[in-house]
Amino acid sequence: MKLSKVGAAAAVAVALALTATACGSGDSTKPGDTGSSAGAKKDKIVIGIKFDQPGVGLKTPDGKFTGFDVDVATYVAKELGYEPDQIEFKQAVSAERENLISNGDVKLVVASYSINDKRKEKVDFAGPYFLAHQDLLVRADDTSITKAEDLNKKKLCSVTGSTSAQNVKTKLAPEADLLELGGYSECLTGLENKKVDALTTDNSILAGYAAQDKNKGKFKLVGLSLSNENYGIGLKKGDKELQTKVNAAIKKMEADGAWAKAIEKNFGPSGYKAEPAPAVTEGS
Structure with missing residues (x-):
């Protein structure tokens, strides 16, 4: 009789421990979540930008990011379901942009990234969203x-x-x-x-x-137009679903006036006159 009481007590203890573990499991969060209500939020998105291009993509001494490409990236990310605090900006120097995309280090590259055939052998583009010379x-x-x-x-x-x-x-x-x-x-x-x-x-x-x-x-x-540089948003080759979504975000940004506001904010003070928004042609 004494032994059975001990066994029963042990069983109760095990049951309580299992119950506590089950309750506690609801508090765990996925990477990128910020609390128990964050389960519906997506994880962070990593976007490659330039860190040393004033007006285009710049990391300031206080750790903030400014520039037209930053504004475009932020807008597109929001259309994909990410708030600004879920964006991680990663430096994308010119020679490493394709590698960053191909290796999965970034989801997108928005870094004064001119669309050309050689690059399209390795990555896909959405856009273009800007025409430079x-x-x-x-x-x-x-x-x-x-x-x-x-x-x-x-x-x-x-x-x-x-x-x-x-x-x-x-x-x-x-x-x-x-x-x-x-x-x-x-x-x-x-x-x-x-x-x-x-x-x-x-x-x-x-x-x-x-x-x-x-x-x-x-x-x-000097004031020359030595070439036409159509900036696109780089993404993993073959990801047509993402390409379609990013293209839609670019078109929306141009249609609702956010594109023009970003142009004026970033380039207006220098007196630089940007070309009108180019037609989105990639993926079509």
């Missing part, structure tokens, strides 16, 4: 460079993996002394220190640098 940035007192051909025998800087430098080198000024660095800010330092004669990339990016308070009066855009 390749230009040159030179020192404000430089009158020797007024066209692309003037770069022959001069030092030209751009970033590794950028289409802009190769466009100049192969088509416009084959005798240019091309220097490719990791970021545009490094090229800008070289331009200011007279180690290079010009920096080439999209006019939107160049305008953002020239408009910074610390750079005002130091540099100028």
Whole structure:
């Protein structure tokens, strides 16, 4: 009799422990959840952007993110079901954008990412959402460079993996002394220190640098349209469902006025006049 009482007590203890465990399991949250009511929320989305392009994609010293691409990424993410606090921005340098997408390190890349056939062999795009033109940035007192051909025998800087430098080198000024660095800010330092004669990339990016308070009066855009650069949103190759959703978000952003507001906010202060929103053609 004594033994059976002990056995019964043990059984009760086990039952209570199991009950407590079952109740406690309701408190666990998935990655990205913020509490017991967050079960309906999606996990975070990781988006690749540039960290060093004022007006386009910039990480400020206080850890915030600003720029047109940031606004586009935030809008698109919201249309996909993600609030701003569920977005993780990851640096996407030009030479690593395809790898970041292919390896699954990011879901999307919104990083002044020009659509071209070579890149489309590795990734898919949504958009385009912006049309830029390749230009040159030179020192404000430089009158020797007024066209692309003037770069022959001069030092030209751009970033590794950028289409802009190769466009100049192969088509416009084959005798240019091309220097490719990791970021545009490094090229800008070289331009200011007279180690290079010009920096080439999209006019939107160049305008953002020239408009910074610390750079005002130091540099100028030559004012060329050396190429058409249609910015797209990069995503994993073959993900047609995501491509369709992102295209719809871009169209909605343009239709409801948010696109125009983002243009004015990010480029208006520099005096840069952006092209009208391009037609969304990828995936169609």
